[in-house]
Amino acid sequence: MMKKLLVVLAACAVLFSSCNSREKEYVKISGFAQGTTYSMSYRDAQKRNLQPQVDSILKNFDQSLSIYCKTSIITRINNNDTTVRTDAYFDECYKLSEEVYQATNGAFDITVGPLVQAWGFGLKKRDKITKERIDSILPLVGMGKVKLVDGKLIKSNPSMFVDVNAIAQGYSVDVIARYFESKGINEYLVEIGGETLCKGLNSKGKAWVIGIDKPFDNNVTPGQDLQAKVALPSGKALATSGSYRKFFEENGVKYSHELDPKTGYPAHNTLLSISVVANNCALADGYATAFMVMGVDKAKEFLAKRSDMDAFMVYSGPKGEFLTYATSGFDKMLIK
Numbered sequence: 001m002m003k004k005l006l007v008v009l010a011a012c013a014v015l016f017s018s019c020n021s022r023e024k025e026y027v028k029i030s031g032f033a034q035g036t037t038y039s040m041s042y043r044d045a046q047k048r049n050l051q052p053q054v055d056s057i058l059k060n061f062d063q064s065l066s067i068y069c070k071t072s073i074i075t076r077i078n079n080n081d082t083t084v085r086t087d088a089y090f091d092e093c094y095k096l097s098e099e100v101y102q103a104t105n106g107a108f109d110i111t112v113g114p115l116v117q118a119w120g121f122g123l124k125k126r127d128k129i130t131k132e133r134i135d136s137i138l139p140l141v142g143m144g145k146v147k148l149v150d151g152k153l154i155k156s157n158p159s160m161f162v163d164v165n166a167i168a169q170g171y172s173v174d175v176i177a178r179y180f181e182s183k184g185i186n187e188y189l190v191e192i193g194g195e196t197l198c199k200g201l202n203s204k205g206k207a208w209v210i211g212i213d214k215p216f217d218n219n220v221t222p223g224q225d226l227q228a229k230v231a232l233p234s235g236k237a238l239a240t241s242g243s244y245r246k247f248f249e250e251n252g253v254k255y256s257h258e259l260d261p262k263t264g265y266p267a268h269n270t271l272l273s274i275s276v277v278a279n280n281c282a283l284a285d286g287y288a289t290a291f292m293v294m295g296v297d298k299a300k301e302f303l304a305k306r307s308d309m310d311a312f313m314v315y316s317g318p319k320g321e322f323l324t325y326a327t328s329g330f331d332k333m334l335i336k
Helices: 051-065 073-078 088-103 110-118 131-140 165-182 281-294 296-304 328-333
Strands: 006-008 027-033 036-042 146-149 152-155 188-192 195-199 208-213 226-232 237-242 247-250 253-256 271-278 310-316 322-326
Touching (some): 027 051, 036 051, 036 165, 051 073, 051 088, 051 165, 088 110, 088 146, 088 165, 088 281, 110 131, 165 188, 165 195, 165 237, 195 208, 195 281, 208 271, 226 271, 226 322, 226 328, 237 281, 271 281, 271 328, 281 296, 296 310, 322 328
Antiparallel strands (some): 006 208, 188 195, 195 237, 247 253, 271 310
């Protein structure tokens, strides 16, 4: 789950309790999970260090949904282990994925796994890509060809490969946020791999501020060069997808990891990155991926019909310049 497209602007006054005596005291934890980093801050009257519990939850999460874990539920499903049963993590992630798949007419699809592998963005090196190779894979793609029934994922073809990386990281943010809520913690920020959800206010009593990186190729240091800053409202999640960190070039052509499930090829449009704000991080993550496939115009049309999410796009203009578009709701969140 190598995605690090956002950075929480965590100045001392935001995340550390000792900077100013008038500030609220927050506990800050950070670490590694899902092939990336996490950073969390929360206000707890008991000042508990919940990092061991968070690490345990994320480890169990990987045992369900990580294709990089050889013993995970999703790996066993992909290997056609007839004894494997799904768990609550898998079931909820599947249902959320199905929701985004249906709403976007298949622009988001967790059965894109065989294409991800063929293009070298997954577990193995890139195949020799030919039209014949892609045509042979496309029959294995389509979420309508799998079904979740009583703890078993039924695949129409055993060679189908399920990959939830495009939504699971956002979902893991929701899982940790729920854990904090279960501990009576109602003021927090959870960030995993750049995907973020906040509740309440920061230690200064202000909205949490999130930075959106400029989407130029190989901008690998989050927060170093920002496109925008966002004051994220309480209870909202923000996730970003982009084509500028995970790609390869061949014969002068750039191939992004954002694959179009219908064509089998990397999405080819002017959209460089999109940040989505929604009521939970899983859906923000999933829709961000779908919009990268759909492109600027189709994403705008989709967003115009949805009152439950907002977005900020960065796309390439006719001269290669950066252009931006924000929905009216997102525009109100931008720090100008």
